[in-house]
Amino acid sequence: MEVLVQPLNRVIRVQPGANLLQALQAAQIPMSYSCMAGRCGTCRCRVLDGEVMEGGSDQQRLLEGDDSFVLACQTYVTEPCTIEIPEPDEVVVHPARIVKATVAALEDLTHDIKRLVLRPAKPMEFSPGQYVQLQFTPEHARPYSMAGLSGDGLFEFHVRLVPDGRVTGYIAHELKVGDAVKVSGPLGSAYLRRRHEGPMLCVAGGTGLAPILSILRGAIAQGMANPIHLYFGLRSPRDIYGMPWLEQLERDHPRLNVHVVVTSGGNAATHRMGLVTDAIEQDHGDMSAWRAYLCGSPPMVEAATVVARRKGIAAAHIYADAFYTQGT
Numbered sequence: 001m002e003v004l005v006q007p008l009n010r011v012i013r014v015q016p017g018a019n020l021l022q023a024l025q026a027a028q029i030p031m032s033y034s035c036m037a038g039r040c041g042t043c044r045c046r047v048l049d050g051e052v053m054e055g056g057s058d059q060q061r062l063l064e065g066d067d068s069f070v071l072a073c074q075t076y077v078t079e080p081c082t083i084e085i086p087e088p089d090e091v092v093v094h095p096a097r098i099v100k101a102t103v104a105a106l107e108d109l110t111h112d113i114k115r116l117v118l119r120p121a122k123p124m125e126f127s128p129g130q131y132v133q134l135q136f137t138p139e140h141a142r143p144y145s146m147a148g149l150s151g152d153g154l155f156e157f158h159v160r161l162v163p164d165g166r167v168t169g170y171i172a173h174e175l176k177v178g179d180a181v182k183v184s185g186p187l188g189s190a191y192l193r194r195r196h197e198g199p200m201l202c203v204a205g206g207t208g209l210a211p212i213l214s215i216l217r218g219a220i221a222q223g224m225a226n227p228i229h230l231y232f233g234l235r236s237p238r239d240i241y242g243m244p245w246l247e248q249l250e251r252d253h254p255r256l257n258v259h260v261v262v263t264s265g266g267n268a269a270t271h272r273m274g275l276v277t278d279a280i281e282q283d284h285g286d287m288s289a290w291r292a293y294l295c296g297s298p299p300m301v302e303a304a305t306v307v308a309r310r311k312g313i314a315a316a317h318i319y320a321d322a323f324y325t326q327g328t
Helices: 020-026 166-173 206-221 243-252 276-283 298-310
Strands: 002-006 010-013 044-049 051-054 069-071 075-077 081-084 097-108 113-120 131-137 140-145 155-160 180-187 200-205 228-234 256-262 291-296 318-322
Touching: 002 020, 020 075, 113 166, 113 180, 131 166, 140 155, 140 166, 140 206, 155 166, 155 206, 200 206, 200 276, 200 298, 206 228, 206 243, 206 291, 228 276, 243 256, 256 276, 276 298, 291 298, 298 318
Parallel strands: 002 081, 200 228, 200 291, 228 256, 291 318
Antiparallel strands: 002 010, 044 069, 044 081, 051 075, 097 113, 097 180, 113 155, 131 140, 131 180
């Protein structure tokens, strides 16, 4: 049985029923991975031709269109097929870990956003833009994105408090400095692509600023000179936060342009009015050479994806992290 791997244009031979990720590793084909359990999304790839078996199910699937994307760690090769590996030059490998941490700081950023800082007992490597699962108690666990870098020695998170939210309510009313927290990860494929030299579009909605801060800090730490446009979308002026951080990043990266866009009740003299998607439409023409990082609520991420695609950014170059609120 053969597997053709694109864009490397390599053919590997595997045994029927072989796990796709293990087969790629055995052939020394570069492939990102982390959790090995189908949760992190890091090993996402595309089946261009042929049939595979997903997740150990007992039925084969001929995958087409959007359904052609699979997780290599959960995919088994049952017929000759062609696999497309995304960005083999941007592979990241951070084996998933569980690290104990303690709460180092918990402070208000806005009326409904808290900054949570954890001190891990051991280091955890992650790429800028990734997230982890935080478990405060057996009944209180939720994923959150890091705002910093893995070399900081601390983990920083921005938590939006949801009315009647089970986990965010616990963070707001019961969590205190010194409490133990279990950190599992890293997770997520919307991480900084360090080899890209073209312009970058970063769109953050609310606490979606956290992973975008990590991406911007990572770009500066890597010495990336890319032109970067950050659009920070918020509902009202009282939701604005993190401006000192953004102003410092603009000083550190002279090609970074920060656009704060407020939906309603704003002051046109200090920030833009309307939707981030409208601002992007107004500011840019062809964006086919760009890469996009989109983080925030699902409706915002979906709308920004539509604009990015309409502006010419390839779907494979749009890295999205939508924040879902179930179980918050």
